[in-house]
Amino acid sequence: MISIESLHFAYPQDGFKLQIPAFSVPVGEKLAVIGPSGSGKTTLLNLIAGISQPLSGRIQIAGTPVHELADAARRDFRITQIGFVFQDFELLDYLSVLDNMLHPYRITRALKLTPEVRRRARDLAGQMGIGHQLQRHAGELSQGEKQRAAICRALLPQPKLILADEATGNLDPDNKLHILDLLFEAVDQHGATLLAVTHDHELLPRFDRVVDFDDFRSGSAA
Amino acid sequence: MIDSFYIAWKYLLFGKARSATLVACITLIAVLPLALEIILDESEHQLVERAEHTPLLVGAKGSALDLVMNSLYFADEVPQPVTLASAEEIAATDLAFAIPLYVRFQARGFPIVGTTLDYFDFRQLRLAAGTPFGLLGECVIGAAVARQIGLKPGDSLLSSPETVFDLAGVYPLKMRVAGVLAPSHSADDLAVLVDVKTAWVIEGLVHGHEDVARSRDSSVIIERSESNVTANAKLMQYTEITEANIEAFHLHGDPAGYPLTAVIALPHDDKAAAILRGRYQDTETPYQIVPPADVIDTLITNIFRIRNVLDAVILFVGLATLMALVLVFGLSLRLRQREIDTIFKLGCSRLTIAQLLGAEIVIIAALSAVLCLLILSVVAHYDQQLVRALFI
Numbered sequence A: 001m002i003s004i005e006s007l008h009f010a011y012p013q014d015g016f017k018l019q020i021p022a023f024s025v026p027v028g029e030k031l032a033v034i035g036p037s038g039s040g041k042t043t044l045l046n047l048i049a050g051i052s053q054p055l056s057g058r059i060q061i062a063g064t065p066v067h068e069l070a071d072a073a074r075r076d077f078r079i080t081q082i083g084f085v086f087q088d089f090e091l092l093d094y095l096s097v098l099d100n101m102l103h104p105y106r107i108t109r110a111l112k113l114t115p116e117v118r119r120r121a122r123d124l125a126g127q128m129g130i131g132h133q134l135q136r137h138a139g140e141l142s143q144g145e146k147q148r149a150a151i152c153r154a155l156l157p158q159p160k161l162i163l164a165d166e167a168t169g170n171l172d173p174d175n176k177l178h179i180l181d182l183l184f185e186a187v188d189q190h191g192a193t194l195l196a197v198t199h200d201h202e203l204l205p206r207f208d209r210v211v212d213f214d215d216f217r218s219g220s221a222a
Numbered sequence B: 001m002i003d004s005f006y007i008a009w010k011y012l013l014f015g016k017a018r019s020a021t022l023v024a025c026i027t028l029i030a031v032l033p034l035a036l037e038i039i040l041d042e043s044e045h046q047l048v049e050r051a052e053h054t055p056l057l058v059g060a061k062g063s064a065l066d067l068v069m070n071s072l073y074f075a076d077e078v079p080q081p082v083t084l085a086s087a088e089e090i091a092a093t094d095l096a097f098a099i100p101l102y103v104r105f106q107a108r109g110f111p112i113v114g115t116t117l118d119y120f121d122f123r124q125l126r127l128a129a130g131t132p133f134g135l136l137g138e139c140v141i142g143a144a145v146a147r148q149i150g151l152k153p154g155d156s157l158l159s160s161p162e163t164v165f166d167l168a169g170v171y172p173l174k175m176r177v178a179g180v181l182a183p184s185h186s187a188d189d190l191a192v193l194v195d196v197k198t199a200w201v202i203e204g205l206v207h208g209h210e211d212v213a214r215s216r217d218s219s220v221i222i223e224r225s226e227s228n229v230t231a232n233a234k235l236m237q238y239t240e241i242t243e244a245n246i247e248a249f250h251l252h253g254d255p256a257g258y259p260l261t262a263v264i265a266l267p268h269d270d271k272a273a274a275i276l277r278g279r280y281q282d283t284e285t286p287y288q289i290v291p292p293a294d295v296i297d298t299l300i301t302n303i304f305r306i307r308n309v310l311d312a313v314i315l316f317v318g319l320a321t322l323m324a325l326v327l328v329f330g331l332s333l334r335l336r337q338r339e340i341d342t343i344f345k346l347g348c349s350r351l352t353i354a355q356l357l358g359a360e361i362v363i364i365a366a367l368s369a370v371l372c373l374l375i376l377s378v379v380a381h382y383d384q385q386l387v388r389a390l391f392i
Helices: A041-049 A071-081 A097-106 A115-127 A143-155 A173-190 A201-206 A213-218 B004-014 B016-052 B064-073 B084-092 B118-123 B143-149 B196-203 B270-279 B292-335 B337-346 B350-381 B383-390
Strands: A002-011 A016-025 A030-034 A056-061 A082-085 A161-165 A193-197 A209-212 B056-060 B096-107 B110-115 B127-130 B138-141 B156-158 B174-181 B192-195 B206-208 B221-224 B229-231 B249-251 B262-267 B287-290
Touching (some): A002 A041, A041 A082, A041 A193, A097 B337, A115 A143, A115 A173, B004 B016, B056 B084, B064 B287, B084 B262, B110 B118, B174 B192, B270 B287
Parallel strands (some): A161 A193
Antiparallel strands (some): A002 A016, B056 B287, B127 B174, B221 B229
16 A cells, blocks of 8 residues: 655754655554654655655655655545544634534545535444534534544545544543444444554554554564 | 534533624724724715715805815814805806805704705705695604604704803794605714704704783883884794794894805806806905815825724734734643643544634634624614714
8 A cells, every 4th residue: 555665855944854764654554653752743644645855765645656746636636535634633613523524525526525525424424423513513523523524524534544643642541442443443443544643552462463653664564 | 423512502602701802803894994994984985975866055154174074074173154045156156056054052962954946956855754844843853863762743842052151142942844755874863853943943043932012021121112113032933843932033134134154056067067166266256166175085094094904903912812812822732731632642633633622713703703793784784874983
């Protein structure tokens, strides 16, 4: 699913550099990436998603060289093929849960908002246990409900790859295990691949593979 | 599909108070100058049209503006009175036709205009219902008066005392509504027209009371002689003129000395007008003769000067408000930076983000425009009343 070769990236402002000689993630794998703060985990997610561009090297997602795509094509690829789950959920408080889930469909022409999508959104919310909250504003939900809504938003376009950046970082211990289970279940059901950045070592045994970011950079994680 | 307006609408709906404040600010900026324009145009139209149709006005020396405003638009400021003799003098010159006016009293807040039936022809007033006033104590009410206080021919209307505590002053007179005028879109719509003698009844110059000669009430009669009977204030004064008591109404003194507030002079031609004006040039005469159009022209010039100042003030206030709105919008963009970053990360282009924010501005502007149009249409609908309330 993900294939990285000789990746080189740097922030010119602060001298930060990221080099990954080789790395790949097979389809369907649930991979956890750990590492100290500031080591470049979020930068890696941004590179994979095509938000940031590498200085050199290759990044392929499902055979598509993301870094070679033009801006518009890269955005379309991201919104259709990659689902993002953020630590702070990043839901829009002024929209209902349903509208938050449908939001990606309303900001791009690459996704078509059809009655079928709406039906799928309701089903997905039901599976995630927030089916009865669809008309409530996102700001009115509990932390756990917000993360479920954020996962629903990421999964609704049926992406091939889910990128989760500290997705359970703001949840209490009970909620984080439950949400992770739901995320895994949904990923399995959709046949997606999961790459999750986390600090939480308690969750690591649940993943198929865990990679320390330092191994990543040395190439031994490949 | 990019549904920027849906998302923008949801955002604005979520912050109703903030959105309403923005809409109100923009609406006010737009409405103030436009509404002022409508009202000033209407005031100019009303003032000029009526003034141009009134050739000359004779009144006591003093403020020409007060004289014109009272005589043409029935404004509250009552000029010094002239006498009925002055109207008769004008008629006697054979240079002009004279219509007396006595505009001093009010009935339920509407001016009572004492005049003659010639006034109806002069102003081309049509009756929508009833008949013109024929008997003492009858009145014809303007269309707006009829609408606002719900009167029709046959109903009664009480004149208002000038001051509540002046017991020796003007008594209220219960007038019978003889007719209702068709709307004329002028000051006459808001007037109560009566015969000038009825106005004198209200003032007490013409009055009716029980027959003192027949009265045997010793508490009323102070002194009785063969030629004269003196009564005290206990004598019952009639406050309504009916068929039964109309004969009891009588004048005291010489009617030539009875008061008028003005006389409308309608010269037969330009030459007659010039001669008539010449006769009132004498500094010794207690009267003045004014062409209302000239007086109103001066007034309009002053109004336009004030209008220019107001326009400038509104422009500066508008600019300051717009700058404040730009600042508010800029600050809100900074507050929403995280939201913008999220949308971008999801796969939205910068252009679409600008489109989303632009849709919010378009909706706010559209709501303001609709509200502005609504207010302006209300202002335009009631412009005559507003002009009368604000300027005349």
